[in-house]
Amino acid sequence: MTMRVEAFIIHLARAEQRRPQVEKLQRDLPMHAHVIDAVDGNALSEAEIEKVYQRHLLRPRYPFALRPGEIGCFLSHRRAWQEIVDRDLDAGLIVEDDVEVDVGTLKRLCHLHQGVFTSQDYLRFPHKANERGETAAQNAGTTLFKPAIPGLGMVMQLVGRAAASALLAQTKRFDRPVDTTIQLGCSGIRLLSSRPLCVREISAQMGGTVIQGKQKTLGESASREVQRAIYRGRMRRAVKGLKQG
Numbered sequence: 001m002t003m004r005v006e007a008f009i010i011h012l013a014r015a016e017q018r019r020p021q022v023e024k025l026q027r028d029l030p031m032h033a034h035v036i037d038a039v040d041g042n043a044l045s046e047a048e049i050e051k052v053y054q055r056h057l058l059r060p061r062y063p064f065a066l067r068p069g070e071i072g073c074f075l076s077h078r079r080a081w082q083e084i085v086d087r088d089l090d091a092g093l094i095v096e097d098d099v100e101v102d103v104g105t106l107k108r109l110c111h112l113h114q115g116v117f118t119s120q121d122y123l124r125f126p127h128k129a130n131e132r133g134e135t136a137a138q139n140a141g142t143t144l145f146k147p148a149i150p151g152l153g154m155v156m157q158l159v160g161r162a163a164a165s166a167l168l169a170q171t172k173r174f175d176r177p178v179d180t181t182i183q184l185g186c187s188g189i190r191l192l193s194s195r196p197l198c199v200r201e202i203s204a205q206m207g208g209t210v211i212q213g214k215q216k217t218l219g220e221s222a223s224r225e226v227q228r229a230i231y232r233g234r235m236r237r238a239v240k241g242l243k244q245g
Contacts, residue, residue, distance in 0.1 A: 003090035003114060005158070007033035008080040011097040012040060012072075017207050018097045025095060028103050030110075033095075036080050041072025054173050058184065060234035062176035063227040074178040077154060078171060081164040090119065091160045098203035099127070099155045105142075105198035110158070112139040119162035122182070124193045127155045127201045131193050143195040149239055150191055152179045156199045163189045183235065 007029045011022050026033045053071055056062070066074075077094065084092035095101070106125070110117075116137040117123060123144065133147040159167070166188045174181055185191060 005031050005091045005093060006089055007031050007093040007095060008036045008083055009033055009095050009097055010036045010038050010076045012038040022097050030103060030107050039072040039075040041068030052173055055175050057175040060238050063231050070177045074174055077178050081167050084159060084161055084164040089161055091158050093158050095156045096154060098206050100200045100202055102198040105196060109142050109194050112142055113137055113144050116144060119160040121160045121190050121192055122163045123158040125156040125199045126151050126193055127153055127199050129197055136192055144192050147193045149236060150183045154179050155201050
């Protein structure tokens, strides 16, 4: 039985330089593609932010306050998850607007592993080959695996309907970026990753990221790197503990 899958391209309307790439993705992706209006974090009121964002909800504690753009990014992905549920799809392919997709490899990954993917699965298509983990399925040179430590980035994912519903329920409030939240894992979701790579992040060619932060001093940058390293260590221990438990 063929899965009902549609694509959702997350695009911030004011990022007009990215519109041609959005249109290219709509033409090239192997399923019907909708454009999701990204949430502009800089346009959110304090009340809107306080409704969804609260520091130190989860452990290990995330050491940084989220920037408005990071909050908007999280809410944009929640919009995409909601579309999967509302349209009663088997799964949705969520794509950010600053990527190039190797459509041939994407088709092979989706087709060859269609019998493996379930409604509770969240399948990452990473843009860096730096993940390792237990193999879940292999077919014709493609691999799905359970990453020991999921990589960062939200460039493209295939999200089952049950996984989307669980993510919505568990992220009504959040305390860290969406990719870091996914790293920690969510109850009732099987997190998978894929090989070979089939997506490339090209934001630098399109004017840079739209999640902007203020310029930091050298001291501030050094302090953040130390805190980031400490957090990564704590996160690895937390993920390891969850797997052993």
